[in-house]
Each structure stands twice: as structure tokens, then as C-alpha cells.
Amino acid sequence: MLKEDFVIQSNIRRMLIRTSIDCSRIDFGTVKGVVYIRGIFQISNPPADGDEAKTVHLTIHALYSLEKKVKSIPGVVDVNFQFFNWRKERGHWVPVDVREKEGEDENKPESNL
């Protein structure tokens, strides 16, 4: 039996805040069990030494973890990620040029967290 969208939405809200993701630029919605997550994806605690390679590694780990957690919420039938700075290509997360993508969507609503 499908779970209700509001229940899924409440679970995602709670789950996002409990992760190491900076939720201030992320927005999400649920339609018939399909979850949409959109915005700029960043981890909330990047390495203090500013090591970019380490940050990318941690971010990729956080993305896979997020995907797994969202899919494990009862009633979720699919997840649609629409990040401006990360894209999944052939099963792998790859960074995207943010300036280029942000320009495409300047009217992104405020985060609903």
C-alpha cells in the first residue's frame, strides 16, 4: 500500500536535517510517492583545511547516502534529484558548473525546511 505524500514529506524533512547536508539551499516535494529534491547540494561541514578533493569525496559520499536514505522511506517509489551543482551520469555523481546552471534558474524558491 502506498504511504501518504504528507507522511513521506515529513520524513524527508526530518531526514534532511539529520544528515550532514547544508539544507539552506535545498527544496523538496512529493507527488504520488515520487520525491523531488532540488537546489544547491553542499555538505554542512566541509574539511577545515579547505582540501577540495576531500570535499568532493565527502560530497559524493553524502549524495549516495542521501539517495539510499530517501529510497528507504516507506512509500517512496522514486527520487528525482535536480541539483544545480551535481548530476548523476551513468550511475555516478559528477559536479556541474554552478554558475552556468544557476543562471538557468534564478527564480528558485526559498528552502522549505
Place this chain on the structure above:
Amino acid sequence: MRTSRNLIYKRILGEVEKEVQLHPNYADLQNQFALLLMVKGEMEKAKNHFLEALRLNPKYREAILNLGFLYLEMRRWKEAEEIFLPEAKQYPKDGFIHHVLGILYLRAGKQKEAVAQIYKSIRYHPFYRDYYKRKGVLRKGVIRLDQKAERALKEIHLNFHYAQFQNFIGLYLAKKGKSTQAIHELRKAARLKPDEFIFHANLGTVHTYQGAYLRAIQEFQKALKIDPCYGMGYANLSYVYGLMCRTREALRCMKKAVHMSPQHADLHYNLALLYSDRRRYEEAAIELKKALRINPDYLFARINLGVLYEDQERWKEARREYRKILQITPDDEHIRKRLERIS
């Protein structure tokens, strides 16, 4: 309170100081830093940061009150009065401000003025009526300021900024994922100032993320008892009921949240989900349209509206919504497929 010895406190102070250096134009950071300094006893430095917060945002009420308490602590009665009197004029029914003015006058040796303010605080806030009774100040409806009562009252003015401080530490720990410690600090804040709804709301939020839903409900209900107009409190209660799959109660609370805060598109969106889940599609569509009127670029509200129209076989309207979505996100394959299917 020997907070300067506390390791957590020291670490937080160091991190906030770095943040202030990085973002000197953030009034809230200046206020938080000043609060930490004040509790540490660095009064002059704290004053400068409160003043900086107020230069950046002259209407920042928390910083105004904190500065007032700092002056009280520094025994600078006149400057404290210059802060609290206008507050009392602006919020004449705020019992807490009258209570603080009462303490201020008492400490400044102005007993008559102190009594007048204490009467006002009792009139406007039932909490203070009980409080003064407990302290033996209010006896048979009359304020009696004997030496013992004076001593007790003089001590409690510290509660406000200590409570703010504990609240800040609690929120900081919660952000770091340390829910148990956060709850401990937030409880201290709520004990120091039990009539402050935001402390209970914060406790409710941390309990929610910890998974202690019944406790979360209790705290949100306490917050709403103190401030029945706190719309987001009803929204938070609704989310907790959602997490418990108690959608009937979630719907009731979300309706109240929307009623209290009709300007929040997100609340209309969540109410629409609740209606849609109960197959009340007409009401769901109305709420989604309200969300879109507030924020025409609210993508998810448009997706839900498109799907709702499709379910009702209102193909033309569904196509219109899907096309608008694809203008915003041309890569959305889900929506493209949906559009192709009904075109």
C-alpha cells in the same frame, strides 16, 4: 554559573568569534558573540558587539533586550531604563518587560516605581502573578517588598540572558547533531524562563529530530499555550503527527498553521498534500493555487497541481502545468513523459 570553565562553551566561543571575523555584517552573529562574552563577564566587549548588532539592524529586539540586561548587570540604571521604557511603551501588555522594569527600579532604589511595574506585570501575565506569590512578594493581592523579597528578586534578572545563552548553546549542539546535550541545555533555558515560547518550540524541534515524538508534541503544545498565534508551532506539530502517521491530527494542525500564517506558500503546499492524501482533490487544488499565487515559481506546487489535474482527467489544465514546469526544468524526464502521455 561557571560557564567560562566549560569546554563546550570555550569551543563555541572560539567558533563564533571566527564566524564574526568572517561575517562582521551579520547582526545575529554579533548578538550571539556578545551574549557569550557577557556570560563570560567581558562586559565592555560584549556591549560593543551588541551595539554593532544594533547598528546593523536597529530593530533587532533580542539584541536590544540583551543590551538592556547588560546595562542592568553593569548597574548602569539610566541606560537600562532608556532601553526598557520604550519597549514597555511599544509592547504595553508584555508582562515580562514590566517585570524587568520592576527589578531595575528595585535595584536602583526606586521602590515606588518598582511596585507600579510589578503590578503591571501581574496584570498582563498570569505567570508573574504566580511567580510573585511564590516569592512572597504578592500577598493577598498586595505587593510587599520586604528585604527578603528584594533579595530574591534582585537575583532573577540574570535569568533572561542566561536563558538566551542556554538556548543558543542548545541550538548550536543540535546543529552538530548532539541532540541529547542540546535538549539538556534547552531544558535549562526553559527552566530559567518558562514563559518563553521559543525555548519550548526549540525543544520540540530537537525532540522531533531525535525521534521522541510524544515529547515533541508536548513541547510544541507548551509553546502554543504561551503564544497561541505561533503559526509555525502548529506546522511543526503537524509534521510530528505526519511522522507518526496520524494524518487526521496533522490536517487539523496544518489548517491552523495556514490560518495563522497564510503568507507561507510551503504551508499551503503541505495542506494540499494532506487534502490530496484524503482524496479531497478540490481543496488540494485550491491550496496549491494559493501557494502558486504567493510564489509563482514554486515548482513542486505546480507538479502536484499538474498531477492532480491529470488524475481528474482535466487534460488541458494538466498539460498547461506540465509545460510551465518544463520551462523551468527542461531536463525533468518524469514530467516530459507525463506530458507526452496526455498530449
